Amino acid sequence: MKIVYKLTNAEAKLAELLWNIAPIASMELIKITQQEFGWKKSTTFSVLKILIEKGIAQNEKSTVTMLCTREQFISGQSRSYVEDTFGGSLPKFITSFIGGKKLTSKQAEELRRLIDEHEGGSNG
Numbered sequence: 001m002k003i004v005y006k007l008t009n010a011e012a013k014l015a016e017l018l019w020n021i022a023p024i025a026s027m028e029l030i031k032i033t034q035q036e037f038g039w040k041k042s043t044t045f046s047v048l049k050i051l052i053e054k055g056i057a058q059n060e061k062s063t064v065t066m067l068c069t070r071e072q073f074i075s076g077q078s079r080s081y082v083e084d085t086f087g088g089s090l091p092k093f094i095t096s097f098i099g100g101k102k103l104t105s106k107q108a109e110e111l112r113r114l115i116d117e118h119e120g121g122s123n124g
Contacts, residue, residue: 004054
C-alpha cells in the first residue's frame with residue numbers, strides 16, 4: 001500500500017501520539033486520546049481508520065502499530081511536497097527555500113557534502 005503523505009490536523013495529532021506510544025492496544029489508545037485530546041471513542045476510531053487507509057498505521061488483533069517511522073514519513077512528505085510544488089526539481093525548491101538570502105559557509109559546505117554523498121543516485 002502506498003503511503004499518503006497529506007494529513008489533517010487531527011490525523012497528524014494521532015500519528016504523532018502513535019509514533020511515541022505504539023504498539024498499543026486499541027482500547028488503551030482510546031483512553032489516552034480521551035485524556036490527551038478530549039476525543040470520544042468514535043473520533044479516535046474514525047481518525048485511526050483514515051491513518052490506516054493512508055497506509056500509515058494498522059490495527060490488527062486490537063493492537064495499533066505504525067507502518068512507517070516518523071522520519072520515513074517526514075522524508076516522504078518532503079519528497080511529495082517537492083514533487084507537487086516544484087515539479088520534483090530539488091534546485092527549484094532550494095532556490096525558493098533560500099529566498100535570495102546568502103548561505104553561510106557552513107551551510108554551503110553541508111550542501112556540497114550532501115551532493116557528493118548522493119550524486120549519481122536514482123530519484124526513485
